[in-house]
Every structure is written in C-alpha cells, then in structure tokens.
Amino acid sequence: MEFAAHAERVLDTAAAKGADYCDVRFERTRSxxxxxxxxxxxxxxxxxxxGYGIRALVNGAWGFxxxxxxxxxxxxxxxxxxxxxxxxxxxxxxxxxxxxPSDAYxxxxxxxxxxDPQSVSVGERVALLLDAERALHAAPSIAVGRAWMDLWRxxxxxxxxxxxxIGQTIVQSGSGMSALAVGNGDAQMRMWPGDRGxxxxxxxxxxxxxxxxxxxxxxxxxxxxxxxxxxCPSGVMDIVLGGSxxxxxxxxxxxxxxxxxxxxxxxANFSGTSFLTPAELGTLKYGSDLVTIEIDNTLARGIASVxxxxxxxxSVRADVIRRGLLTGFETSRDTARTIGRSSNACVRAxxxxxxxxxxxxxxxxxxxxxxxxxxFEGIKHGVYMEANRSWSIxxxxxNFQFGCQIGxxxxxxxxxxMLKNPTYAGVTPQFWNSCDAIGDAASWFAWGTPNCGKGEPxxxxxxxxxxxxxRFRNVTVGVGYDA
Amino acid sequence: xxxxxxxxxxxxVLARSHAGGTEVTIVANNQALTRxxxxxxxxxxxxxxxxxxxxxxxxxxxxxxxxxxxxxxxxxxxxxxxxxxxxxxxRESIPPSLAGPxxxxxxxxxxxxxxxxxxxxxxxxxxxxxxxRARDNQLWSSGYVTTSSGSITxxxxxxxxxAFDGTDAGVNVKMNxxxxxxxxxxxxxxxxxxxxxxxxxxxxxxxVASREPVAVDPGEWTVILEPPAIGELLRFLTSHFSAxxxxxxxxxxxxxxxxxxxxxxxxxxxxxxxRLNPGMPFDFEGVPTQRLALVKSGVAExxxxxxxxxxxxxxxxxxxxxxxxxxxxxxxxxxVVEAGVKPIEQLIAETKRGLLITRLWYVRNVxxxxxxxxxxxxxxxxxxEDGKLTRGIRNMRFNESIVAALRACxxxxxxxxxxxxxxxxxxxxVKFDRFRFASTSPY
Numbered sequence: 027m028e029f030a031a032h033a034e035r036v037l038d039t040a041a042a043k044g045a046d047y048c049d050v051r052f053e054r055t056r057s058x059x060x061x062x063x064x065x066x067x068x069x070x071x072x073x074x075x076x077g078y079g080i081r082a083l084v085n086g087a088w089g090f091x092x093x094x095x096x097x098x099x100x101x102x103x104x105x106x107x108x109x110x111x112x113x114x115x116x117x118x119x120x121x122x123x124x125x126x127p128s129d130a131y132x133x134x135x136x137x138x139x140x141x142d143p144q145s146v147s148v149g150e151r152v153a154l155l156l157d158a159e160r161a162l163h164a165a166p167s168i169a170v171g172r173a174w175m176d177l178w179r180x181x182x183x184x185x186x187x188x189x190x191x192i193g194q195t196i197v198q199s200g201s202g203m204s205a206l207a208v209g210n211g212d213a214q215m216r217m218w219p220g221d222r223g224x225x226x227x228x229x230x231x232x233x234x235x236x237x238x239x240x241x242x243x244x245x246x247x248x249x250x251x252x253x254x255x256x257x258c259p260s261g262v263m264d265i266v267l268g269g270s271x272x273x274x275x276x277x278x279x280x281x282x283x284x285x286x287x288x289x290x291x292x293x294a295n296f297s298g299t300s301f302l303t304p305a306e307l308g309t310l311k312y313g314s315d316l317v318t319i320e321i322d323n324t325l326a327r328g329i330a331s332v333x334x335x336x337x338x339x340x341s342v343r344a345d346v347i348r349r350g351l352l353t354g355f356e357t358s359r360d361t362a363r364t365i366g367r368s369s370n371a372c373v374r375a376x377x378x379x380x381x382x383x384x385x386x387x388x389x390x391x392x393x394x395x396x397x398x399x400x401x402f403e404g405i406k407h408g409v410y411m412e413a414n415r416s417w418s419i420x421x422x423x424x425n426f427q428f429g430c431q432i433g434x435x436x437x438x439x440x441x442x443x444m445l446k447n448p449t450y451a452g453v454t455p456q457f458w459n460s461c462d463a464i465g466d467a468a469s470w471f472a473w474g475t476p477n478c479g480k481g482e483p484x485x486x487x488x489x490x491x492x493x494x495x496x497r498f499r500n501v502t503v504g505v506g507y508d509a
Numbered sequence: 510x511x512x513x514x515x516x517x518x519x520x521x522v523l524a525r526s527h528a529g530g531t532e533v534t535i536v537a538n539n540q541a542l543t544r545x546x547x548x549x550x551x552x553x554x555x556x557x558x559x560x561x562x563x564x565x566x567x568x569x570x571x572x573x574x575x576x577x578x579x580x581x582x583x584x585x586x587x588x589x590x591x592x593x594x595x596x597x598x599x600r601e602s603i604p605p606s607l608a609g610p611x612x613x614x615x616x617x618x619x620x621x622x623x624x625x626x627x628x629x630x631x632x633x634x635x636x637x638x639x640x641x642r643a644r645d646n647q648l649w650s651s652g653y654v655t656t657s658s659g660s661i662t663x664x665x666x667x668x669x670x671x672a673f674d675g676t677d678a679g680v681n682v683k684m685n686x687x688x689x690x691x692x693x694x695x696x697x698x699x700x701x702x703x704x705x706x707x708x709x710x711x712x713x714x715x716x717v718a719s720r721e722p723v724a725v726d727p728g729e730w731t732v733i734l735e736p737p738a739i740g741e742l743l744r745f746l747t748s749h750f751s752a753x754x755x756x757x758x759x760x761x762x763x764x765x766x767x768x769x770x771x772x773x774x775x776x777x778x779x780x781x782x783x784r785l786n787p788g789m790p791f792d793f794e795g796v797p798t799q800r801l802a803l804v805k806s807g808v809a810e811x812x813x814x815x816x817x818x819x820x821x822x823x824x825x826x827x828x829x830x831x832x833x834x835x836x837x838x839x840x841x842x843x844x845v846v847e848a849g850v851k852p853i854e855q856l857i858a859e860t861k862r863g864l865l866i867t868r869l870w871y872v873r874n875v876x877x878x879x880x881x882x883x884x885x886x887x888x889x890x891x892x893x894e895d896g897k898l899t900r901g902i903r904n905m906r907f908n909e910s911i912v913a914a915l916r917a918c919x920x921x922x923x924x925x926x927x928x929x930x931x932x933x934x935x936x937x938x939v940k941f942d943r944f945r946f947a948s949t950s951p952y
Contacts, residue, residue, distance in 0.1 A: 065599075069573070069834030070597070072575075075576070087549075092554075092557065092558075094558055111554070151597075213878040291651055293651075295653070295682065295683035415874075416874055417871075422950075425948060425950045427947070451906075483556065483655075505947050506947070507875075
C-alpha cells in the first residue's frame with residue numbers, strides 16, 4: 027500500500043516519543059471546479075493537495091498535527107509534534123478523553139463509479155454548463171444565471187499503531203445552477219436541483235443525473251414568475267415540504283442534534299449543544315411513529331459512503347430514531363464509550379490537514395408509503411414549499427426557522443397558485459411529531475450537502491440526508507414577513 | 510517559509526510559464542488551536558500547509574491550477590494544467606488582466622514575533638487560567654485558545670511582487686451553568702495581550718448573572734448588542750457593498766450610492782490597517798487595497814471592486830478580489846464601524862426597558878434584498894429595566910432588517926474586535942431603538 031514506509035516511520039517515531047497509540051492518514055486529493063456566470067466561464071480550476079495528519083494519544087489525551095512535508099526530517103518532526111501536543115493536552119486534563127482502540131483492519135474500499143469524470147473533457151464540462159446557463163435566461167428579469175460543477179477524488183491511506191492498513195478511493199461529484207430574477211423592487215432566486223445542486227458519491231453519472239439542460243428554462247421561468255407571485259400567507263396551517271427541504275430539516279434538527287460530541291459539550295462554545303441526552307435513549311418521543319432516521323454510511327450514492335471512517339472504524343447502519351423514539355447518536359470511539367456503545371463510524375476530517383471529529387455522514391429519513399400527490403389530501407388550507415433559501419436553528423437545535431425559494435398554495439387537497447417567500451418555524455420534537463405522512467420510495471432521494479460547517483478550526487463536511495417529501499400539521503407559516 | 514523563500518518559489522513558477530499572462534500565488538499557513546470542554550482539552554491541533562496557485566491567461570481566457578507539491582515535476586505540471594484548461598473556456602466578456610508593479614506597506618502590528626512560535630504549552634497556560642475561573646464559579650468551560658501565522662506572496666508576469674506576513678491569536682470562552690451560559694472573547698495579532706483569567710472571568714460573570722432566566726414576550730424591543738452580537742449582523746451587511754450585488758440588483762443600495770441609506774450617525778469603513786485588526790494590504794490579485802468609507806454619516810459612499818468588476822462598471826479597482834477562481838465577485842472583509850460618544854454603560858442607563866444581548870447565533874438572510882435577517886440570542890441575554898440590568902432572560906429568535914435597525918441606532922464609544930466563522934471585524938456595541946422578536950426558546 028502506498029505510503030507504507032512513511033507510515034512506518036511516523037508510527038515508530040511517535041512510539042519512541044512516548045505515544046500510547048498513534049494513527050496517520052495520508053491523503054492525495056484532486057478537486058476540479060467549473061463555474062459559469064452570465065455566459066462567462068468565471069471559474070475553471072484543478073487543484074491537487076497531498077499531505078497527512080497524525081493523531082497521537084498520551085495519557086488519555088490527544089494531539090494532532092498535519093504536514094505536507096514528506097522527507098524523513100519532516101515526518102519525524104510531525105510525529106514528534108503530535109506527541110508533544112498530546113502531552114500538553116494531558117498536562118491540564120481533568121479527565122481522560124481518549125483510549126487506544128482494539129480493533130484493526132486491513133482492507134480497501136472504492137466508491138462505485140459508472141463513468142470516470144476524467145474521461146469527460148474539460149471542454150465537454152464547460153459546454154454543458156454554458157448550455158444550461160444560457161437557458162436559464164428565460165425572461166429579461168433574469169439578472170444573473172450561474173451553473174457549476176465539482177469533481178472530487180480522494181485517495182486515502184490509514185495506518186495505525188495497532189495494525190490497521192486501510193486504502194480507500196472516494197469519488198464525489200456534483201453540479202447545479204441558479205437564476206436570479208430582479209424586478210418590481212424585489213429579487214428572487216431559483217436553484218436546481220434542490221437548493222445547492224445534486225451532490226452524491228459517484229462519477230460523471232451524478233452530473234448527468236442532475237439534468238441541468240433539461241431543467242434550465244423552467245428554473246429561470248420560476249424565478250421570473252416569483253417576482254409577481256403573491257406573498258405566502260402567515261398563520262398556523264398544514265404544510266408539505268419537498269424532498270430537499272425535508273433533507274435540510276433532518277440535517278439541522280436531527281443530524282446535528284444527535285452528534286454525541288455536541289451532546290457532551292465538546293462543541294458548546296461554537297456550534298452549541300443539544301436538547302437530546304443519553305438518558306433519553308429509548309424514551310424520548312422525538313417524532314411521530316412514521317419517523318425513522320438511520321445512519322447508513324454504506325448507502326448507494328451517499329456522498330459520505332466510505333468503507334471506514336477517519337478513525338479506522340468500519341462503516342455500519344445504525345438507528346438514531348426508530349418509529350419516533352430516540353434510539354442512538356452519531357458517535358466516535360471516545361464518545362461512544364461514554365454511553366457504553368461502539369462507534370458507528372461517524373468520524374471524518376475535511377482533509378489530511380484537519381483533525382478527525384464526529385460529522386454527520388449519511389443520515390436518512392426512511393420513506394413512507396404515501397404517493398407524492400397523496401400528501402396534499404386532507405389539507406384544506408396550506409402551503410407546499412420547495413428548495414431551501416434560509417435556515418436558522420438555535421444552539422440546542424430546538425427553535426428553528428426555515429425559508430424556501432418557492433411555494434404553492436394548497437386548497438382542499440389541490441396544489442394551486444405560486445407563492446413567494448414561504449417560511450415556517452417550529453420547535454424540533456413538536457414539529458417531527460406533527461408529521462403524519464411521508465412520501466413513498468418512488469419520491470425518496472439521496473440529497474447531498476457538500477458544505478456542512480462544524481468545529482474549530484472550522485471544517486466543511488460532505489453529508490447526505492436521503493428523504494422523501496413529507497406532510498406536517500399545524501405549523502407556523504410566514505414568519506419574518508408577518509409584521 | 511520566509512518572504513524571500515516564497516518569492517524565489519514564485520519566480521521559479523513564473524519562469525516555467527509560457528502563457529500570455531501568469532499570476533502565481535504562494536500561501537503558507539499554520540494554525541494551532543487548543544479546544545477545551547469541562548476543563549480538559551478535547552482537541553489540540555497544529556495544522557500547516559504551503560500551496561502554489563497559478564492563474565494562466567491565454568488569449569482572453571483564464572484557468573487556475575493549484576498544488577501543494579513543490580518539486581520541479583509538480584510545478585511544471587501545475588503551470589501546464591492552468592494554461593491547458595484556460596484553452597477550454599470561451600473568451601471572457603471582460604478580458605482578464607494581471608496586476609502590475611506597486612508598493613504597499615504592511616500595517617503596523619500585523620505580524621507579532623511572539624505569536625507565530627507559541628507552543629502548545631503556552632496555549633495550555635491560557636486555557637488553565639480559564640479553567641480556574643470556571644471552578645471558582647461552579648461552572649464548566651468550553652472554548653479555545655488559538656495562534657496562527659499566515660503568509661502570502663503574489664507575483665505576476667506584469668511585474669507585481671507583493672508579500673504579506675501576519676499573525677493572529679484568540680481566546681473564545683463560553684461558561685456553562687445548569688440553566689445559563691456566558692460568553693467572552695479576545696482576538697489580537699499579539700498573543701501577549703490574551704489574558705485567559707480576564708476572559709474567563711467575564712464569561713463567568715455573565716453566566717452567573719443570567720441564572721434562573723425568565724421568558725419575556727416576543728415583539729418589539731429596544732436592544733443593546735455587544736460587539737459579538739452586532740458583528741454577526743454586520744457580516745451580512747457588508748455583502749451589499751460588493752460591486753456584484755450592487756450591479757445585479759440584490760443589494761439594498763442598488764441605485765442608491767451617494768444617498769442616505771442608514772442613520773446619519775452610522776459610518777462604516779473597510780480598513781485593513783485598523784489598529785485592532787491589521788491585515789493584508791493588497792487583494793488576491795495583487796492589487797493594493799484601498800481604505801474606503803462604505804457608509805459615511807448614513808450615506809452609501811462606495812462599493813468594493815476587483816479588476817473584472819472595475820472594468821465592467823467603469824469604476825476604479827479598489828483591490829478587494831477574492832482568490833481565483835472567484836465567481837462571487839469582490840468582497841469587503843475589513844469592516845470597521847466608527848465609535849459613538851457614550852460608553853455602553855450610559856446606553857444601558859438611558860434605556861427604560863430593553864434587552865442587553867451578548868451574542869447572536871445562526872444568523873441568516875431571510876430576504877437578501879430587504880436585508881431581513883433571522884437568528885437567535887445566546888450566552889447571556891439580560892433584561893434592562895429603568896436603566897439597570899435586572900435579570901437574565903430566555904433566548905429569543907429575531908426577524909429584523911439590519912438596514913431598518915441601523916436607521917435608528919446609537920453606537921457606543923469603545924471599539925472591539927470580534928470574530929466568528931469567516932469574518933473578523935471592528936465595532937462598538939450598538940443600541941437599536943426597535944428590534945423585532947418572533948418567538949422564545951425554552952431555555
């Protein structure tokens with residue numbers, strides 16, 4: 027396996043300096059991006075980054091360092107630095123946070139790819155985006171059209187002092203577009219697909235699945251139509267959320283709330299804590315009986331699907347919410363131990379440069395049985411909302427307010443006229459307990475988010491929340507526009 | 510990496526390029542951060558990288574390639590790739606350009622010798638002082654101590670040779686009690702001014718003072734926002750002063766330059782040289798950054814530009830480009846709000862009934878054009894009655910236009926540096942006559 031000699035040197039040096047445990051993660055990444063704005067190629071980039079991150083454990087405390095120096099001296103210095111940092115951590119520790127793992131793996135993983143993005147020329151990529159962006163200008167009001175794509179490849183090699191040797195090749199791709207319409211003293215934006223594009227694990231087939239050319243004109247037309255659409259009403263009413271918005275709702279109100287490091291206060295000063303506690307496992311009625319949310323880091327096309335996480339733990343499926351009850355958390359080895367469980371492999375680092383930490387990976391709301399059109403049945407007066415444009419939730423993940431790019435009135439079970447500026451607000455468990463219908467498997471989709479922020483220093487994570495559209499009863503609608 | 514080493518590397522890269530024009534950016538960063546919770550270190554990191562970014566201009570088109578592998582083969586490859594991919598783009602409607610020679614001085618205090626080599630032991634000392642204040646008050650602490658150094662060199666085939674070295678340091682503390690929390694922070698280029706005990710004590714005082722918080726009714730309130738709170742709002746305001754948002758119509762000042770848009774006591778600069786936040790004196794195209802008034806006495810004075818937007822709008826280039834490739838347009842990122850005349854204590858004393866807000870959280874645009882923002886209070890929100898802080902209150906969600914709020918406001922007399930995710934700015938506390946809250950949290 028590549029980097030074996032480098033790894034041996036790092037692990038030996040760390041041991042010699044007094045580390046109780048050490049692991050080193052070498053990564054070679056390639057990030058390609060194309061972006062088009064109003065007919066110009068505004069961004070065309072190809073970036074390579076190679077380096078490694080070292081974790082060392084001393085007396086139950088961790089140290090981490092990273093470097094892109096591959097010479098013997100640089101490897102030795104980095105290993106020694108990781109141990110010195112761990113020693114400094116241990117010197118002021120009130121309790122032991124870390125323990126050396128006992129399970130080692132020798133294995134390999136590769137993202138299933140139907141078409142290697144490298145087989146698609148830069149010219150073909152540019153042409154696709156130029157075509158789509160051109161078609162966004164469906165009306166004179168479209169002031170800005172944008173289209174973009176990202177193609178990411180990461181080769182990752184994990185070695186630990188207890189014998190793990192894991193090689194992984196992870197391929198992730200995404201593309202999207204947006205139209206900004208300006209007029210009538212207003213500005214309205216529509217995006218496709220979802221609210222930031224389609225991002226999944228896989229190759230060029232993910233870009234093709236976004237169907238940018240096929241949806242560009244409609245996207246532009248909707249942005250234009252929003253300028254003259256009536257304002258979404260304010261009040262308490264039933265709502266139906268599109269799949270990508272349900273995905274965002276899972277992300278913000280369940281995904282982050284169920285990160286066990288947050289629950290334990292490790293993120294308290296920045297991202298916050300959580301209203302969930304380990305004492306409520308098996309008893310807290312988080313949502314209605316229809317609501318089952320699970321970790322699945324083996325999900326096909328999940329952008330966070332890998333063989334092993336960045337602690338060297340094998341990917342699993344695990345419950346977080348089962349039929350409405352809180353049943354688990356997203357965990358690392360250290361945090362899982364505090365609740366008497368094993369890690370469910372939710373530890374990731376943004377890159378070789380960053381320290382591994384608990385990240386939301388693939389966290390999915392299982393589909394229901396209601397066909398999409400059936401979600402509107404029984405709603406006398408409500409709103410259907412699609413595609414997030416505004417998201418805010420408190421630092422315990424309870425009080426939230428979200429806005430969408432577009433809405434449609436629902437009257438007597440039928441979808442009616444377009445509405446602009448739809449927003450809704452609520453409190454997490456009450457909201458999920460008001461869910462009385464979830465779309466069926468035909469409407470279930472692996473929505474990926476490429477830019478989830480957490481940690482200090484801040485890290486950007488890639489996460490999937492697969493979801494179907496869903497119906498919620500008696501929700502506060504129109505907040506922010508009701509004065 | 511010294512400035513001389515970076516320049517030599519940049520010259521090596523430039524010499525390899527046969528493109529019509531070439532821009533080379535060398536960035537060397539190192540950040541160390543000790544993060545703690547419950548009086549123990551939960552993460553302790555030291556992260557470093559050196560990268561080379563090449564923007565090649567070929568017949569009116571541009572391509573960007575980057576690498577952090579610095580051997581000859583990798584440098585050959587990155588130069589070739591930048592030129593190769595440029596060839597796949599159509600000619601840009603605004604021909605790309607490169608900066609030429611210019612001289613600009615780094616602001617005083619941007620690099621402090623003691624900060625860059627600070628050890629994990631030094632960070633642990635500062636954290637330990639915070640831990641002591643937590644124990645003294647039967648609280649638990651969470652936060653971080655950080656030091657960093659950042660260096661950049663930009664060289665172009667047009668003759669630009671720009672270099673900057675800076676340091677930074679910070680302490681960020683949240684003190685946690687059973688039913689209340691408190692927050693304090695201090696950022697400086699100089700680690701020598703970081704006082705863990707003082708920051709810990711300030712956060713602890715807020716946590717203690719806000720115990721047993723009560724709910725108050727949402728609706729309209731007079732509020733006083735301390736710098737960490739107003740900072741979270743200001744970072745959304747400054748995007749309206751980008752040439753791009755101004756031009757595309759999504760800014761609240763579109764078509765309103767040289768007109769009154771905010772209260773006449775509001776003056777906001779973009780100033781990389783301010784003594785509390787000295788930073789890079791040129792932009793990522795290697796163009797000297799102008800120190801500008803964005804708003805002067807309530808009047809929208811300037812927008813910020815880069816080379817593309819300056820040409821597109823036929824206005825001067827103010828030197829506010831982001832790293833290439835950049836499709837987001839130029840950005841103001843050195844906000845400085847001019848101080849008022851009254852200390853914050855006087856603003857509180859003059860408030861019959863209102864709220865003092867320490868910090869805001871998860872602020873987002875609800876409506877970009879109207880500049881309506883939403884977010885939550887956190888870590889120390891207090892009721893003001895008859896000019897006195899009387900008790901802690903539960904957190905609340907606001908929905909308010911930052912523009913409307915800044916039409917009826919009064920800034921305090923002391924500026925502070927505040928920071929958060931992706932921003933760092935200088936502002937005094939502010940009093941808003943009217944601020945709308947939509948709901949109350951259960952804590």
